[in-house]
Amino acid sequence: MDIGGINPVILVASLMVAAVPIMLAALGELVVEKSGVLNLGVEGMMIVGAICGFIAAVGTQSPVAGFAAGAAGGAVLSLVFAFLTQVMLANQVATGLALTLFGLGLSSLMGQGYNGIKPPVTAKVPFGPLAEIPVLGPIVFGHDWMVYASIALVACVWWVLRATRLGLIIRAVGESHEAAHALGYKVNRIRLGCIAFGGAMAGLGGAYVSLVRVPQWVDGITAGAGWIALAIVVFASWRPWRVLIGAYLFGGISVLQLNLQAAGSGIPVEYLSMSPYLVTIVVLVIMSSGRGRASLNAPASLGQNFHAAR
Amino acid sequence: MLRLEKRPIPSRFWLYATPVVAVLLTMIAGGLLFALLGKNPATVIKTIFWDPLFGEFAWYLRGQLLVKAGPLILIAIGLSLGFRAGIWNIGAEGQYIMGAICGAGVGLALYPTESRLIFPVMILAGALGGWAWAMIPAILKTRFNTNEILVSLMLVYVAETILAKASTGFLRNPEGAGFPGSRSFSGSSFPAASNPELIAGSGLHWGGVFALLMGVAAYILLQRHILGFQIKLAGQAPRAARFHGVKPERLVLLCMGLSGALAGLAGMFEVTGPAGKISIDFNVGYGFTAIIVAFLGRLNPLGIVLAGFIMALTYVGGEMAATNLGLPSAAIQVFQGMLLFFLLGVDVLTNFRIRTTLLGVK
Numbered sequence: 001m002d003i004g005g006i007n008p009v010i011l012v013a014s015l016m017v018a019a020v021p022i023m024l025a026a027l028g029e030l031v032v033e034k035s036g037v038l039n040l041g042v043e044g045m046m047i048v049g050a051i052c053g054f055i056a057a058v059g060t061q062s063p064v065a066g067f068a069a070g071a072a073g074g075a076v077l078s079l080v081f082a083f084l085t086q087v088m089l090a091n092q093v094a095t096g097l098a099l100t101l102f103g104l105g106l107s108s109l110m111g112q113g114y115n116g117i118k119p120p121v122t123a124k125v126p127f128g129p130l131a132e133i134p135v136l137g138p139i140v141f142g143h144d145w146m147v148y149a150s151i152a153l154v155a156c157v158w159w160v161l162r163a164t165r166l167g168l169i170i171r172a173v174g175e176s177h178e179a180a181h182a183l184g185y186k187v188n189r190i191r192l193g194c195i196a197f198g199g200a201m202a203g204l205g206g207a208y209v210s211l212v213r214v215p216q217w218v219d220g221i222t223a224g225a226g227w228i229a230l231a232i233v234v235f236a237s238w239r240p241w242r243v244l245i246g247a248y249l250f251g252g253i254s255v256l257q258l259n260l261q262a263a264g265s266g267i268p269v270e271y272l273s274m275s276p277y278l279v280t281i282v283v284l285v286i287m288s289s290g291r292g293r294a295s296l297n298a299p300a301s302l303g304q305n306f307h308a309a310r
Numbered sequence: 311m312l313r314l315e316k317r318p319i320p321s322r323f324w325l326y327a328t329p330v331v332a333v334l335l336t337m338i339a340g341g342l343l344f345a346l347l348g349k350n351p352a353t354v355i356k357t358i359f360w361d362p363l364f365g366e367f368a369w370y371l372r373g374q375l376l377v378k379a380g381p382l383i384l385i386a387i388g389l390s391l392g393f394r395a396g397i398w399n400i401g402a403e404g405q406y407i408m409g410a411i412c413g414a415g416v417g418l419a420l421y422p423t424e425s426r427l428i429f430p431v432m433i434l435a436g437a438l439g440g441w442a443w444a445m446i447p448a449i450l451k452t453r454f455n456t457n458e459i460l461v462s463l464m465l466v467y468v469a470e471t472i473l474a475k476a477s478t479g480f481l482r483n484p485e486g487a488g489f490p491g492s493r494s495f496s497g498s499s500f501p502a503a504s505n506p507e508l509i510a511g512s513g514l515h516w517g518g519v520f521a522l523l524m525g526v527a528a529y530i531l532l533q534r535h536i537l538g539f540q541i542k543l544a545g546q547a548p549r550a551a552r553f554h555g556v557k558p559e560r561l562v563l564l565c566m567g568l569s570g571a572l573a574g575l576a577g578m579f580e581v582t583g584p585a586g587k588i589s590i591d592f593n594v595g596y597g598f599t600a601i602i603v604a605f606l607g608r609l610n611p612l613g614i615v616l617a618g619f620i621m622a623l624t625y626v627g628g629e630m631a632a633t634n635l636g637l638p639s640a641a642i643q644v645f646q647g648m649l650l651f652f653l654l655g656v657d658v659l660t661n662f663r664i665r666t667t668l669l670g671v672k
Contacts, residue, residue, distance in 0.1 A: 040459065080651065083655075084651065084654055084655050088654070088655045088657075088658040089314070089658055089661075089662065090654035090655060090657060090658065091654065093398055093459070094601075094605060094650075094654055095651075095654050097400060097601055097650075098602075098647060098650040098651050098654060101598060101599075101601070101602070101643070101646070101647045101650065102644060102647025102648065102650070102651065103647075104643065104647075105640050105641075105642075105643025105644040105645075105646070105647050106640075106644050106647070108640035108643065109638055109640035109641055109643075109644055112638055112640070219640075223467075224463075224464070224467050227460060227463050227464065230460060231460050231464075234457065234460070268475070270471045270472070270474055270475040270479075271471075273471055274467065274468045274471040274472075277464040277465070277467045277468050278464075278468060280460070280464050281450070281456075281460075281461050281464050281465075284450075284456045284457060284460060284461060285450055285454045285456050288454050288455045288456045288457070289453070289454035289455060289456070307314065307316065307662075
């Protein structure tokens with residue numbers, strides 16, 4: 001049942017893997033933006049997470065240690081951003097860009113000597129006979145544990161933001177930092193926590209790129225995935241479940257274009273490889289215009305620094 | 311306890327002192343980094359900041375400084391206008407590539423005609439190419455309210471694939487035995503379209519001339535022209551700007567267009583001069599480094615000219631350190647990133663002062 005040389009079951013199964021990095025990074029950025037902070041350094045945190053995870057996984061031969069190190073690397077880098085924007089009150093757009101430029105350099109510095117090494121294989125979850133079911137087996141029961149963990153994290157973030165006191169505080173800080181401050185919440189500290197969470201998630205996503213998706217180390221391995229994650233947050237109108245849909249959409253496009261390249265379709269390779277970026281632009285245009293504009297859902301204090309006068 | 315207190319008006323002293331302090335702090339932090347990499351920090355810092363200016367090979371390296379500073383200044387001048395107005399064009403790298411492809415494409419289409427008019431037409435084509443590429447995020451922003459940061463950045467990746475296609479496909483040298491890359495512009499192969507050194511050994515080519523001219527032009531624009539006033543006003547007080555009659559859409563189109571055109575120019579001068587031909591990786595990230603240059607120059611045209619030379623110093627000195635001391639080239643990228651961090655951090659002192667509060671005293 002191949003269509004144009006592409007098996008749809010394998011396509012769906014592999015898009016679920018391709019979607020994990022951008023889903024994790026976008027989910028983290030969603031929480032950051034919900035708290036009113038715009039961190040444009042996702043790409044930098046992702047790639048630092050990718051190399052930290054890779055080094056740890058190769059060193060210990062344990063993928064779990066790799067993912068933990070990736071998350072830690074992303075979080076540490078995000079704390080630089082948090083310090084500059086929350087304590088030194090620097091411009092968030094400029095600091096985010098700096099984070100990306102710095103992260104790209106740092107990762108390539110750390111990654112020297114790691115080219116051409118294979119990381120340890122991340123095990124698939126043993127579902128036993130369930131994985132043998134035709135069609136459903138490879139799509140639902142044929143993945144490594146990070147695929148399921150990322151979906152669980154979406155549910156987790158959705159629940160926390162919607163139904164818990166912590167979520168309410170985060171949203172309050174993002175909608176009106178003045179009001180949240182007047183209520184006695186430590187705006188900058190809450191934002192600092194959210195930024196660190198976002199960094200950890202971006203680092204986790206980056207580690208998934210270098211440990212599972214590619215899996216090896218090359219300079220610039222994330223290739224704009226962090227920027228696409230930022231676009232997905234807009235696409236999702238700051239709602240966690242829509243992040244999942246957005247990530248699957250973009251995962252699907254990147255897998256489809258790779259498959260089309262391999263299947264030798266008539267479309268030149270260059271046009272196929274630019275398609276994820278073009279689709280991102282088209283989606284941004286659709287989401288930003290007309291009625292039901294995505295920007296209406298944006299947190300009201302997004303991108304503004306808060307300085308308590310006393 | 312340390313506490314920040316907002317200054318009634320920004321400090322003029324710190325406005326000028328910030329970049330200097332940031333460069334010094336970066337040297338210290340960079341020295342630590344180089345020490346971690348097992349190099350002697352003092353030697354590396356001297357190789358980067360001293361040797362290109364006064365060292366043994368300074369006669370050659372000083373020229374290289376101008377070669378690197380030219381495109382950085384040209385791009386950063388354009389970016390700074392937008393940054394001042396709160397319009398974030400961060401896709402200069404893409405506009406740089408498209409300017410190079412358009413400029414070189416026009417030249418190659420006329421090969422091997424010899425005419426004095428070819429180079430000016432190529433300059434125009436380069437500026438137009440960059441302008442058109444920047445118009446995409448600008449028009450999407452004004453028409454559909456799309457985020458210009460994300461769109462302009464996405465277009466960098468698109469431009470890179472077009473560049474790959476150009477050097478292996480539609481601009482490939484037909485006499486190049488199938489190797490990627492276009493016909494060469496350097497030397498005597500196509501003199502009408504080449505962008506040679508104007509004074510031997512100085513490193514000055516038309517790109518450097520344009521960069522310095524644009525620096526002066528931007529300074530006059532910001533200080534003496536109503537448009538410059540509107541750009542500054544829109545950035546500092548968007549509401550007041552609207553009452554003043556500034557049309558935000560017009561400003562977006564103008565700032566994005568200008569920065570795109572200047573980035574395109576930089577790309578065109580680079581590809582016909584120092585780079586010599588369209589190749590798959592002729593771009594080395596000037597479009598991104600120019601963002602650092604713009605901030606280091608405090609978004610002020612004259613400051614940017616200075617900052618461009620400091621950044622060029624890290625490039626030229628970094629290459630020296632790479633060949634002579636075996637310093638990894640990525641370390642320079644980290645160094646440049648750190649510079650921007652320190653700059654943004656120290657900048658707090660321009661608008662705030664640090665007060666110490668004793669326990670119990672408010």
